[in-house]
Amino acid sequence: MALKLGYLFFWVYDLISNRILSQTIDDLEVSYSNGKQASALPLLYYAINHVPYYQALKNSTVELERFPVVNKEVIRKDQNLFFSNAYSRGGLIKGKTSGSNGIPFYFYWCKNKSLVRTAEIIYYNRWVGYDVGDAHLLNAVGVNKSKLKLFIQKEIIANPRSLSDKWFAQQRKDLIDRKIPYYIGYGSVIDQFSRYCEERGDAKESFNLKGIISTAEQLPEYARQRAESIFGCPVLRRYATLETGVLAHECPEERRLHVNSENYHIEFLKLNSGEPAMPGETARIVVTDLNSYAMPLIRYDIGDLAVIDNRVCGCGRKGVVIKELTGRRADSLIGKQGQTVSWIAISDVMWSFPNIEQFQIIQISRCRFIVNVVSHTGYDKSSLVEKFKALLGGTVDIQLIDVDVIERLDSGKSRVVINEMESYTALT
Ligand SMILES: [Zn+2]
The missing domain is CATH 3.30.300.30 (ANL, C-terminal domain)
Structure with missing residues (x-):
């Protein structure tokens, strides 16, 4: 077996990070076997004591439903109110995402949150068979890694900002020539790429692909089926956002989206009120990120819509299942x-x-x-x-x-x- 340098680095990194990665991965596995929702109380107590926006709740019973639902616009209005006074901003990891109107939204993570997010990605990658150190091709923008890091991680980055036949030809060549087994792509890029390969007469034998993860954008069921038939491997959908992490992931057995209840408390609320939505009803996705303490996101209306399912999944994983992600509210x-x-x-x-x-x-x-x-x-x-x-x-x-x-x-x-x-x- 070839030495997987990335795997070696992972364990060293985990050791020096107090095993947060391996512990998070283990906790996620346990959470799907017992179906329990992790408690938001530690975060809520922390917020009323350290985050100015929540100080007014100090004298009331601490329960999630008493916290106001917020969104990007509310936070942006006076972002200073959402910072914990226990962190200095200089030591935080800053990220950027954009709302439906294109205005950037900045979020800040403590080190622990960043590690948990990395662990989530490793854990869910395994659902499609991809482990740390396996060769893979990733569609991403704005990634600036050294050649050495790409080599160790066996990663090829293909930036999908501007697509053309030449771009698709290069991605196809990389996958085929280097016998890449895993591909993590944007939903619409996977769709366009599979059409491109279909037109060139490719079949599953042309590739060495073992698994594909569709992320960032929607991938319609028909497009998934076409991609699976051309590339000859499962294509699983991941529901993740930049400011949170992996909120739900499809299981390989039934392709149903299992909510990550270990690291997030996700509420599904009616479109025009704060009441919980019923299974089968289109709902707003309202997220409490249980690991984000520097700038907590509590009851954060992420702007996406979903329908939840009350049917238990045949794969054996317990907990909430999303039946359909119906897209952004703005979409x-x-x-x-x-x-x-x-x-x-x-x-x-x-x-x-x-x-x-x-x-x-x-x-x-x-x-x-x-x-x-x-x-x-x-x-x-x-x-x-x-x-x-x-x-x-x-x-x-x-x-x-x-x-x-x-x-x-x-x-x-x-x-x-x-x-x-x-x-x-x-x-x-
Ligand atoms: Zn399942």
Whole structure:
């Protein structure tokens, strides 16, 4: 067996970090066997004593439901109030993410939180068979690692900020020539890449892939099936965000999204009230990060929507299961009758047009939509308009625009749905 340098480094790093990595990994495993939700109380007590925003709660009973639901905008307004007075900002790890409106949101982690996040990634990578030190290709933007580090970690970085045939050709060559077994990619990049390989007549024998993780963006079920058939390996979805970590991950057995209840307390709340949503109902995802003490995120409305499931998963893991991630709240359209039309329903329409390679739908007003379409082989335009009309409520105006490419954001993500309605953007 070839020496896996990365694996060796992992254990040394774990030892000098007081075994936080291996302990977190063990705790996650135990949590899925007993299905218990880890307690938020230590964090809540800490917050009322050290975080100015929560000082007012000092004299009331300490329970999660008494803490206000916050979001990026609330925190951004006066971020100083959210810092713990027990940390100095200079010693913290600073990260950046962007809200639906593109304004950056800065978050700060203590060392422990950063280690827990690393451990989460290692733990969930194993669900697809990928362990520390295995060769892998990663789609990521803004990663600046030394050649030595990439060599030790057996990592190839492919930045998806700007995609082209040349880009896909390079990624394909890397995977094939270097016999890379694992690929962690953006949902839409995996989709486009599998189409690219399909057009070139690739089959699973062309690759040496053993597992793929789809992250950062949605991957529709049909796109997953195509990728699995071309690459000949499981493709599992990961639900993670930059400011938190891995919130849920699909199991290899049934492909259902198991919530990470060991490191987060996730509430699923109704869209227009603070009441818990019922299974089967579209809900807001409200996260309490149990390991983030420097700038705690407590009852943080992350802006994503999901439907929870009350069916126990056949894989044997216990705890909450997400049935569907229905996308960002900002990435939904509003139909003629005021109904929310989710990303999933839109992608279902597109599924019936296999010649469409990429698309982007923009809602201008309640009755007006623009659809940018990338297709090199043509598609039935009147049929597409009819299907969208049926989905959005009949008498709406839909304008199709053929484009060569749909530009990606700086984060490398592509926005499939954009809602530009004024009353709507104020909500998100
Ligand atoms: Zn499962």
